[in-house]
Amino acid sequence: MRVLIIEDDERLVALMVRVLTREHMVVDVAYDGETGLDLVLRGTYDVAIVDWMLPSRDGPAICRAVRAARLPTALLMLTARGQVEDRVAGLDAGADDYLGKPFAFEELLARLRALSRRFDLAPGNGFELRSGDIVLDLRAHRARRGSRPLELTATEWNLLEFLMRHPNQALSRQQILDYVWADDQDVQPNVVDVYISYLRAKLNAPGEPDPIQTLRGVGYRFATRSA
Secondary structure, eight states: OEEEEEOSOHHHHHHHHHHHHHTTOEEEEESSHHHHHHHHTTSOOSEEEEESSOSSSOHHHHHHHHHHTTOOOEEEEEESOOOHHHHHHHHHTTOSEEEESSOOHHHHHHHHHHHHGGGTEEESSSEEEEETTEEEETTTTEEEETTEEEOOOHHHHHHHHHHHHSTTOOEEHHHHHHHHTTTOTTOOTHHHHHHHHHHHHHHOOTTOOOOEEEETTTEEEEOOOOO
16 A cells, blocks of 8 residues: 655654554655645555644645545545544545544554555455456465466566556556656656556466556556456
């Protein structure tokens, strides 16, 4: 799961990052509302944990902007406000869930697991991401199409995971770059096309439909189908 934390309490952020990375989540951080909104609008996060009170832009404003952009990112609002009307205001702004401060990290993890169902993660021997006959076992780090195993490099895996987490969405090359090559600032946009061709070669055997659609002038879309 790729998580963005938008929170200005640096001590709390450090604790959350430690807990979430221990659970094998990929975590980014923003300490103010404007930076957080800019990051979340890239469309590369599964869940954003958003504090209510933030410098430059508050949590409800971030939620409203994310929902106006029609992003599928799940939003978990953090706040010390405990009144019912405050919780209602946060949910009405577009938050999917609400967690009051102070909170137990066990509850935070439980709420993130619940939100992860939004992204078609289903428990088996581990978590699996499925689209038709294509399966990513996220715990065992194994990929297959039908009964055929897919031997993917780390970059090919990250690319396929990102595509499958955003089914039937038009994804720009920049969005793909921001997720798959997040730590490489010097990578060129055409690397996306190169790795799409690598992935297609491994994903599609003769006679199998290609789920990766090229959107000329835009980027790519991963089309889902029934198993």
